[in-house]
Amino acid sequence: MLHALPLAETSLSGWLSGLISGHALLPGEAPLAWAVVIASILKATVIILIVQIGMLYATWGERKVIGRMQDRLGPNRVGLFGLAQPFADMIKMLTKEDITPTAAHKWVYNLGAILVVPPAVIGFAVVALDRHLIAADLSVGALFFFAIGSTSVMPIFMAGWGSRNKYALLGAMRAVAQVVSYEIPQVLSIVGVLLLAGTLSMNGLVISQGPLGDAFPGVWYVFLQPIGFIIFLLATTAEIERTPFDIPEAESEIIAGYHTEYAGIKFGLFYLALYFVTISASAVGAILFLGGWQPPFGFMAGLPGWVSMTAKTLVLVFVFMWLRGTLPRLRVDQLMAFAWKVLVPISLVNLMVTGFLVKLVAGWPPLGVFGAFAVANVAMVLLLLWLVAGWRRRSGARQMSFDRPRDIAAGAAVRGGAA
Amino acid sequence: MIEKVAFGLVTAVALGGALGVVAARNVFVSALWLVLSFIGVAGLYALLGADFLAATQVLIYVGAISVLILFAIMLTSNVMSDERANNRQAFLAFIVASSVVAALGVLGYRTDWPVTWGDGATIVRVEAAAAGGAVGASAPVTATDGAAGQPAGNTDGVNRDENVVQLGTALLGEHLLSFEVISLVLLVALIGAIVIARD
Amino acid sequence: MGENWAFVAIFSIIALSIPLLGILAARLLAPRRPGAIKQSTYECGLETIGDAWIQFKVQYYLYALIFVLFDVETVFLYPWAVAYNALPLLALFEMIVFLLILGIGLVYAWRKGALEWI
Numbered sequence: 001m002l003h004a005l006p007l008a009e010t011s012l013s014g015w016l017s018g019l020i021s022g023h024a025l026l027p028g029e030a031p032l033a034w035a036v037v038i039a040s041i042l043k044a045t046v047i048i049l050i051v052q053i054g055m056l057y058a059t060w061g062e063r064k065v066i067g068r069m070q071d072r073l074g075p076n077r078v079g080l081f082g083l084a085q086p087f088a089d090m091i092k093m094l095t096k097e098d099i100t101p102t103a104a105h106k107w108v109y110n111l112g113a114i115l116v117v118p119p120a121v122i123g124f125a126v127v128a129l130d131r132h133l134i135a136a137d138l139s140v141g142a143l144f145f146f147a148i149g150s151t152s153v154m155p156i157f158m159a160g161w162g163s164r165n166k167y168a169l170l171g172a173m174r175a176v177a178q179v180v181s182y183e184i185p186q187v188l189s190i191v192g193v194l195l196l197a198g199t200l201s202m203n204g205l206v207i208s209q210g211p212l213g214d215a216f217p218g219v220w221y222v223f224l225q226p227i228g229f230i231i232f233l234l235a236t237t238a239e240i241e242r243t244p245f246d247i248p249e250a251e252s253e254i255i256a257g258y259h260t261e262y263a264g265i266k267f268g269l270f271y272l273a274l275y276f277v278t279i280s281a282s283a284v285g286a287i288l289f290l291g292g293w294q295p296p297f298g299f300m301a302g303l304p305g306w307v308s309m310t311a312k313t314l315v316l317v318f319v320f321m322w323l324r325g326t327l328p329r330l331r332v333d334q335l336m337a338f339a340w341k342v343l344v345p346i347s348l349v350n351l352m353v354t355g356f357l358v359k360l361v362a363g364w365p366p367l368g369v370f371g372a373f374a375v376a377n378v379a380m381v382l383l384l385l386w387l388v389a390g391w392r393r394r395s396g397a398r399q400m401s402f403d404r405p406r407d408i409a410a411g412a413a414v415r416g417g418a419a
Numbered sequence: 420m421i422e423k424v425a426f427g428l429v430t431a432v433a434l435g436g437a438l439g440v441v442a443a444r445n446v447f448v449s450a451l452w453l454v455l456s457f458i459g460v461a462g463l464y465a466l467l468g469a470d471f472l473a474a475t476q477v478l479i480y481v482g483a484i485s486v487l488i489l490f491a492i493m494l495t496s497n498v499m500s501d502e503r504a505n506n507r508q509a510f511l512a513f514i515v516a517s518s519v520v521a522a523l524g525v526l527g528y529r530t531d532w533p534v535t536w537g538d539g540a541t542i543v544r545v546e547a548a549a550a551g552g553a554v555g556a557s558a559p560v561t562a563t564d565g566a567a568g569q570p571a572g573n574t575d576g577v578n579r580d581e582n583v584v585q586l587g588t589a590l591l592g593e594h595l596l597s598f599e600v601i602s603l604v605l606l607v608a609l610i611g612a613i614v615i616a617r618d
Numbered sequence: 619m620g621e622n623w624a625f626v627a628i629f630s631i632i633a634l635s636i637p638l639l640g641i642l643a644a645r646l647l648a649p650r651r652p653g654a655i656k657q658s659t660y661e662c663g664l665e666t667i668g669d670a671w672i673q674f675k676v677q678y679y680l681y682a683l684i685f686v687l688f689d690v691e692t693v694f695l696y697p698w699a700v701a702y703n704a705l706p707l708l709a710l711f712e713m714i715v716f717l718l719i720l721g722i723g724l725v726y727a728w729r730k731g732a733l734e735w736i
């Protein structure tokens with residue numbers, strides 16, 4: 001069904017307008033405009049259905065992956081390999097009693113749960129699954145995605161305040177402070193990509209990483225912008241409040257954060273939104289850094305774009321699950337310091353260096369371009385390590401807000417990366 | 420027709436949100452209505468074809484300014500109670516607000532706006548798409564001049580609206596001084612806020 | 619372009635209908651047996667003391683303010699980045715000046731402790 005869509009999609013408006021005007025259902029010049037509306041409804045429904053199924057199985061996949069990492073089996077009772085588990089969960093959510101606390105501000109409380117879903121879903125409107133399987137190829141697609149993502153703080157605030165519960169409000173305040181803090185490195189980290197691509201359109205970004213790219217053809221931006229990619233990944237993990245950045249819902253500190261008071265389906269909506277944003281953030285990461293629907297190797301040119309895109313998205317979804325299964329939760333002060341004192345300065349330096357390199361390497365052969373970016377990125381990592389070492393020496397090793405075991409792990413990761 | 424309906428809807432959202440701001444009893448709820456109004460304004464920008472401005476309106480106003488407003492409300496004491504947010508100055512405020520609305524209305528009515536209804540770009544574009552499939556999807560990508568790697572025009576089926584590029588060129592060319600002054604204004608705002616908050 | 623935004627609008631409406639349908643379905647399926655204890659505010663079983671709508675510290679406001687400033691900055695960075703290929707090398711230095719001025723702000727906030735989470 002997916003494969004048939006690209007064909008249908010390009011001519012859907014035209015076909016519908018012919019149909020409507022042929023049957024004279026609507027008068028005058030209206031048919032074309034109505035065709036757009038009907039085609040949009042069809043497209044939107046199909047995309048949301050695909051995404052919804054993806055979301056349901058992301059919950060299953062996450063429980064399987066984390067289970068295996070913790071030497072458990074994960075869900076395996078409901079259906080083959082537990083594949084019917086998401087539907088069992090859905091039925092459970094729907095049949096559980098839905099409680100509204102007496103203290104709550106009824107409207108804000110209920111609206112918070114309802115509005116938490118749309119920001120997570122609307123982002124998919126600009127995600128390019130394939131060259132023609134993109135709902136709305138806005139000229140400002142990437143910016144639109146981050147703009148919609150930034151609105152997710154409003155329902156969080158409404159949920160926390162509307163619950164009129166100390167833990168919920170505290171969780172909401174923490175969540176909003178965290179989300180806005182990490183939004184800055186997130187949007188800054190992709191400026192390097194924009195400098196290379198020269199467009200904000202999702203399709204344009206993908207094409208510029210393919211063989212027909214304008215400036216630096218055939219190279220995924222993850223190879224030219226490795227630091228940008230890592231910052232994007234970390235900031236996105238915090239932005240969508242996944243472990244190790246899930247302090248707003250740290251159950252050991254503030255019960256469940258802003259959704260403490262929600263039960264039944266309303267709690268389910270928060271859960272739903274989390275998996276929607278996990279998928280959409282992975283999809284956008286794949287578009288920006290991993291070449292989107294372009295096949296990974298030249299000899300795979302026959303592969304349909306949506307296969308590559310789905311595979312890349314799933315890889316990133318797995319990375320998010322992996323992080324959750326591996327890392328412990330940070331402390332709230334560490335978290336805030338990490339955004340402003342580490343990620344923001346690095347991304348600012350990265351974008352200035354990238355700007356310089358883009359002008360420098362214009363007209364160079366691909367290998368030279370790649371080499372220049374590799375040298376610059378390694379240099380930046382070394383500079384960062386030198387700065388951190390000096391900082392630690394001056395302030396005493398334990399004074400830094402990073403604990404020892406984490407430091408050792410971080411050092412090992414960097415050594416592994418440089419080798 | 421569709422454009423008029425859409426215009427009516429987004430205007431209703433913007434005005435309804437604004438009405439909610441003044442009608443709500445609780446100042447936190449007022450702020451939430453204001454967010455709705457911001458969204459309506461973003462819709463207006465989108466209708467005008469200002470894609471970048473619409474996305475920016477959502478990013479800055481819905482995602483940032485409203486957070487600032489809500490945090491400001493959260494740090495004031497006593498304001499979270501359900502008391503009515505009106506006071507003796509309500510009538511005065513009403514007079515000021517209505518005269519501003521009247522002045523803007525007169526100004527808007529007298530200005531000769533270069534706007535045409537009905538033959539909007541949407542319909543033309545859809546006709547072109549219906550006639551030729553994806554516009555020029557099969558056409559080869561034109562070679563670019565070696566030095567700069569300019570966007571290759573609208574030959575590859577990508578929405579390369581030049582709005583953003585024009586904006587960037589204008590900001591760093593013609594309006595460079597104002598552009599650099601913006602950063603100074605932002606710096607002053609930051610320092611001022613820190614100084615006030617720490618006292 | 620117009621049809622893109624029309625699509626976004628319709629997509630938003632359908633996205634909004636997902637939670638509404640869910641809640642509607644729960645209305646029909648879920649039991650409803652309200653009770654005073656059940657609907658009391660949950661604070662790990664303790665009686666609640668005082669109102670949750672309290673005054674928060676100014677730190678949150680400072681964070682939000684720094685965030686707004688940097689958010690505005692990124693909005694200016696995006697057109698610059700997209701138009702970069704069409705701009706002369708001078709544009710890089712113009713942007714570096716812009717970033718350095720804001721960088722002073724970040725360093726100031728850092729030194730004054732506005733970035734510390736108390």
